Amino acid sequence: MSRRIYYWNPKRKQIHQEALLNLRNARQSIDPELLESARQAIAEGMEKARSQQDIPANEKAPPGTVPVDRQKNLSVIMQFLELKRDNQQLLGKVKGLMLDV
Incomplete structure (x- = not known):
């Protein structure tokens, strides 16, 4: 399988640089406290979803069986x-x- 080689012509390089600049500006404009609270909310939501999928301790299947x-x-x-x-x-x-x- 041959590898693709992407050449950076001046126009492509300029578009890439502008996109990175826009990304950096957007990150700077976001309030750090808001960003941190969003990260915490996402982590809590993921943990809650993960815990709902887990089987409670009192319903765990004995060894050698499969929980249903x-x-x-x-x-x-x-x-x-x-x-x-x-x-x-x-x-x-x-x-x-x-x-x-």
């Missing part, structure tokens, strides 16, 4: 049933299983 995400399983089953609407026998079986749970 029931909500995701239910959504997959519902999507499958949407595709198989015309199969009444399948719908009846699933309905019976859902009533048992």
Whole structure:
């Protein structure tokens, strides 16, 4: 596979320099406190999303077993049933299983 070589003609170099200058000016115009609070909010949001995906300690699966995400399983089953609407026998079986749970 050959590598692409990008040549820096004067026009391309000027556009690149202007873009970098605009980026630096934009960074300087943003209030540092606002930028820091935005970074913290993003970090907290990421941590919250990550913690919601984790299984609580009291629901951890014993060694040798695989934890099951029931909500995701239910959504997959519902999507499958949407595709198989015309199969009444399948719908009846699933309905019976859902009533048992």
